[in-house]
Amino acid sequence: MDLGIKGKIALVTAASRGLGRGCAQQLAAEGCRVAICARGPEAAEQAAAEMAASTGADVKGFAADVGRVDDIDALLTGVRASLGDPDILVTNAGGPPPGTFASTSIEHYDGALRLTLMSAVHLIRGVMPAMQAKGWGRIIAITSISVKQPIGNLLLSNMARAGLTGFLKTVATEVAPAGITVNALLPGIHRTSRVDQLVEDRAARENKSSEAVYQEMMATIPSNQMGDAADFGAAAAFLASAQARYITGQNLLVDGGSYKGLL
Numbered sequence: 001m002d003l004g005i006k007g008k009i010a011l012v013t014a015a016s017r018g019l020g021r022g023c024a025q026q027l028a029a030e031g032c033r034v035a036i037c038a039r040g041p042e043a044a045e046q047a048a049a050e051m052a053a054s055t056g057a058d059v060k061g062f063a064a065d066v067g068r069v070d071d072i073d074a075l076l077t078g079v080r081a082s083l084g085d086p087d088i089l090v091t092n093a094g095g096p097p098p099g100t101f102a103s104t105s106i107e108h109y110d111g112a113l114r115l116t117l118m119s120a121v122h123l124i125r126g127v128m129p130a131m132q133a134k135g136w137g138r139i140i141a142i143t144s145i146s147v148k149q150p151i152g153n154l155l156l157s158n159m160a161r162a163g164l165t166g167f168l169k170t171v172a173t174e175v176a177p178a179g180i181t182v183n184a185l186l187p188g189i190h191r192t193s194r195v196d197q198l199v200e201d202r203a204a205r206e207n208k209s210s211e212a213v214y215q216e217m218m219a220t221i222p223s224n225q226m227g228d229a230a231d232f233g234a235a236a237a238f239l240a241s242a243q244a245r246y247i248t249g250q251n252l253l254v255d256g257g258s259y260k261g262l263l
Contacts, residue, residue, distance in 0.1 A: 188255025
């Protein structure tokens with residue numbers, strides 16, 4: 001299927017690896033001109049070069065920590081100068097540290113909100129005027145299954161992503177008349193460095209091997225397999241497509257059937 005986005009400019013943050021990279025890779029494969037960022041310039045440039053080589057697309061890498069407003073402003077300036085104003089934005093950020101209410105220091109709350117919630121707010125504010133002027137735009141936020149089903153020991157992530165979900169739903173209704181869609185992708189368990197980190201943390205707390213923790217996690221997934229970044233990226237590419245013009249304000253689960261609720 002031709003998704004109708006060849007030549008569109010896409011910005012995917014935190015995309016040198018994991019789910020962000022999966023999204024950037026699929027958008028590049030669809031013929032988008034793609035900008036990615038990572039905290040380190042070497043990681044961003046290497047990932048961009050690899051994606052460009054494998055897809056033939058124009059992919060640019062930028063250094064940016066999306067938890068810092070100045071970095072976001074510089075990123076948007078650089079993307080506009082090298083590619084133009086983004087037509088597609090995929091917001092992503094590394095998750096805040098694990099912890100419970102009892103173990104989480106009050107000082108960590110502000111950092112979690114800046115990284116997970118406010119980074120998306122600043123990015124969306126940055127790209128919105130050009131999308132409104134064009135009368136076309138796709139905004140996709142990578143959140144988590146936790147916005148529907150909070151995950152134990154991830155207090156900060158549960159809180160910040162739930163707040164982001166409320167923001168996205170509100171903005172979606174406001175910008176829909178301008179031809180802009182705003183949706184979220186909710187990953188379940190995918191084999192990424194973030195999941196590896198959480199597994200190591202849980203294994204240490206419960207005095208188990210990492211392999212035992214992985215097996216326990218797998219047992220909770222009806223499909224009996226962990227998610228793949230490429231499959232996740234394909235879902236993002238569809239939400240960015242011309243065909244998805246009537247889908248907005250939605251939270252699409254990509255979780256192998258893990259979510260147990262009805263709504």
